[in-house]
Amino acid sequence: LPNLAARTSASELVFRLSADPQTLDWNLAHSSYETYIIMNLMDGLVEEGEDLRPRPALAEKWELSKDGKTYTFFLRNGVNWSDGRSLRASDFVDSWIRLLSPQTGSQYAQFLFEIENAEAFHRGQIKKPELIGVRAVGDHKLVVKLRQPLPYFIHLLSFWVTFPIRLDLIKQHGDEWTLPEKIATLGPFLLSSWKKGNQLVLRKNPNYRGIIPSVDQVRAIIEADDQRARTLFEQGKIDFLADATTSDVIRFQSEQKKIRIKHYPYLSTYYLAFNIKSKFLKNIYIRKALSGSIDRKALASALQGGHQAATGWLPPGIPGHRNASNPSLELYEARANLAKAGYPDGSGFPKLTLWIEKVDGAETLGAFLKKTWKENLGIDVGFEIPQPEDLQQALKMGVTDLFVKHWGADFPDPANFFDVFTSSSPANWTNWTSVEYDRLAFKARTINDENKRLLLYGAAEKILVNSDSVIVPLFFKPTTVLLGPKIKSLSISPLNYLFFKTVHLNK
Known part of the structure; x- marks a missing residue:
């Protein structure tokens, strides 16, 4: 059973995952179990705003050539990985080549096929990764060449598979590079611990590039049984349920408890x-x-x-x-x-x-x-x-x-x-x-x-x-969430992302 010990902090958010993430390797991740965690451990070049328009994240700004085929991204200064090493443009190049490599076996390799020579590299038609149209110019400039204009390309860079990666740690630790004691991330939260089948704990990153989260710690309880999860929620041991059903809505509407039902648009x-x-x-x-x-x-x-x-x-x-x-x-x-x-x-x-x-x-x-x-x-x-x-x-x-x-x-x-x-x-x-x-x-x-x-x-x-x-x-169908009394504000994006950095708790 999950460890339901007393909360370690008044500023702790507790939620339920119905299964362990299959992987925290963001080049390979493909399910909501992973994204709830990865989207809070990492950032990309851009992020989707509330209006679903891309806005700067790790890239401070970008330029697009007149022919619509060359993007130049300028990275923020002073962004560091959790192990202290500074972010480099080459971390994106490493990630994208790895994503495209047929040996990686990512379900999302096709996301980058419109980059020059990317599809040919993935299909083994060319062997040299340096022929792919992405290169680092120094540590803070990333140049991307497309084979044809793509109006939505900038949106792809808010998606987790395109996030930068530490190839040095992957080479050092192999498949174990995502373990809490070995992983390096640069998002608003850090991976503190992960006991499979039990719980996964995140703590806020005091060195985050953006606004520091108001929540100190996030605890994901791994609970496969839907009924038990609802019991834990009613007991106040889980602060919200992100996968509320129609029967939940009917039930809690009639019970008039201190539980709010929120519907969020889902694309x-x-x-x-x-x-x-x-x-x-x-x-x-x-x-x-x-x-x-x-x-x-x-x-x-x-x-x-x-x-x-x-x-x-x-x-x-x-x-x-x-x-x-x-x-x-x-x-x-x-x-x-x-x-x-x-x-x-x-x-x-x-x-x-x-x-x-x-x-x-x-x-x-x-x-x-x-x-x-x-x-x-x-x-x-x-x-x-x-x-x-x-x-x-x-x-x-x-x-x-x-x-x-x-x-x-x-x-x-x-x-x-x-x-x-x-x-x-x-x-x-x-x-x-x-x-x-x-x-x-x-x-x-x-x-x-x-x-x-x-x-x-x-x-x-x-x-x-x-x-x-x-x-x-x-x-x-909207995403329906049950919010317990501890939640002051919480939102789920139309892309079904839950950003813990935007959550505020009642004191």
């Missing part, structure tokens, strides 16, 4: 997708029948968690989200499409299985869609809510007929959403490819004029959602 879209290679769902008329019979407003209402019916693929907060590509609820047309597929009134329709990501409200969602398709089309569709690793395996094997997942933004730009369904995307589990969709998505990436970009993305969305009926955007 994510929950969607239904079809496996185009499925024996039956390769038939576009079946896809159109299934998608056209869903009442998304009724679904959002049934889920009761502050959900908002999706009008298109992009969530509010991402430019272009008003494209409204979703097909309207036209039961006559949906039934006509089912008849065209050879199943009038659902007669003889095969039994399909819907796979649903294990999220809050998954059972309600599955039951709603099952009932919808039975009542509106006369067909039976079963559903399963597998463990995350089982769903991932099924998607890789291509055995899912149709599935519900969500995509959360890594950075606030439409490219991050539309790239998901390009033919080369590792996140495209639909087995669908479209030369025209790829052309539009790739062309839109490089255009600076936002209106022209959004027109291209709008055309790509029509192919994805309307003409080819590959996905059905279902709803947008």
Whole structure:
């Protein structure tokens, strides 16, 4: 069981992680368990402001060439790692080469592919890392050359995989370089201790480059059991719950305790997708029948968690989200499409299985869609809510007929959403490819004029959602947090980042 000893400081924040971070190596990290910790241990060249515009962090300023292909970053003076060594521009070069190296095996190597020769290096087509378009000029200047203009490139540099790294410590300690006694960081907090399966403790960095946090210490209790976590929260042993469910909201609203419920916007879209290679769902008329019979407003209402019916693929907060590509609820047309597929009134329709990501409200969602398709089309569709690793395996094997997942933004730009369904995307589990969709998505990436970009993305969305009926955007869901009486202020960003340096506690 987690160590629930008395708090060591009045200025201690205690929260729950449902699992240990898989790694604290930020070139490799890829889940929320890691990001809650890494985003408080480290900084990048830039950070996303509350308005989702990049602002200076480790870079004091930057310049962009007239052709939009060369960035020059000027690092702040006086920034030191926690072991006392000063930050150098070469720490970014080391990090980015390591991220791109095929030996590293990072899921996010493609983030830097638009840097000159970066993709060729990752694919082994060139062997010399010095040919990659990133170089240090002295200790405080970093020059980055892109193969083509990329309007959102600056946003990528707020993402953890691009943070600077200490290659000397990695060479010295190997895989153990992230242990508390060996790691060097430069963010607002330091890694004090980590007892796996028990707890992880951060303490504030008195030498942080920015505003020193008001919280002295942050303790993450590793607690896998949801019910026990809620008991600890009610007992005041955890200060907030970042993964509150709809049932939590209903329960605590009615109990009128000193517990506040906060909803924070989250740049994510929950969607239904079809496996185009499925024996039956390769038939576009079946896809159109299934998608056209869903009442998304009724679904959002049934889920009761502050959900908002999706009008298109992009969530509010991402430019272009008003494209409204979703097909309207036209039961006559949906039934006509089912008849065209050879199943009038659902007669003889095969039994399909819907796979649903294990999220809050998954059972309600599955039951709603099952009932919808039975009542509106006369067909039976079963559903399963597998463990995350089982769903991932099924998607890789291509055995899912149709599935519900969500995509959360890594950075606030439409490219991050539309790239998901390009033919080369590792996140495209639909087995669908479209030369025209790829052309539009790739062309839109490089255009600076936002209106022209959004027109291209709008055309790509029509192919994805309307003409080819590959996905059905279902709803947008906020991040819901339960705040205990000790929390004065806490916020979670639309990118689902929780910065402990912004937290204030009641005295």
